[in-house]
Amino acid sequence: MKLSSLILGGVVAVAVIAVLMAVLGVSFHTPTSLQGAALYDPSKEIKVQGTVTGVEEFDCPVSEGELGVHLTLKTTDGTFQVHLAPSRILQGQRLAFVAGDQVQVLGSQVRVNGKKGIIVRELVRGRDSYIFRDPAGNLLMVQ
Ligand SMILES: [Zn+2]
Numbered sequence: 566m567k568l569s570s571l572i573l574g575g576v577v578a579v580a581v582i583a584v585l586m587a588v589l590g591v592s593f594h595t596p597t598s599l600q601g602a603a604l605y606d607p608s609k610e611i612k613v614q615g616t617v618t619g620v621e622e623f624d625c626p627v628s629e630g631e632l633g634v635h636l637t638l639k640t641t642d643g644t645f646q647v648h649l650a651p652s653r654i655l656q657g658q659r660l661a662f663v664a665g666d667q668v669q670v671l672g673s674q675v676r677v678n679g680k681k682g683i684i685v686r687e688l689v690r691g692r693d694s695y696i697f698r699d700p701a702g703n704l705l706m707v708q
Pocket residue numbers: 625626627628633634635647648649
């Protein structure tokens with residue numbers, strides 16, 4: 566009897582947490598309904614290279630509403646907003662970018678907030694290369 570009420574209590578607690586998460590999720594809502602890896606379209610992959618002209622952090626659907634790091638990348642094909650990964654992950658990896666960095670980016674084209682962008686799968690800077698996502702767009706880096 567006590568055990569069953571304990572289990573029931575656990576189920577109720579899980580349900581309450583699920584509802585809370587759903588409610589909190591709504592506050593992160595952006596015009597696009599897709600988030601994270603769902604935004605990654607392997608058929609839209611491109612490779613560009615250019616110069617980083619700015620680094621920006623903002624809440625982004627690519628990072629599932631989390632604060633994400635973005636590069637403004639000037640290339641011969643125009644300027645792209647490059648979506649890297651959630652800020653906490655880059656901090657955990659001690660990975661930072663600055664204006665003036667020369668980088669090569671492979672990733673899926675995406676449009677967020679009306680800006681032409683790329684979700685990075687692989688990035689090369691100098692002799693270093695970084696794998697951010699698998700071919701399906703799932704984030705490989707961990708905190
Ligand atoms: Zn982003």
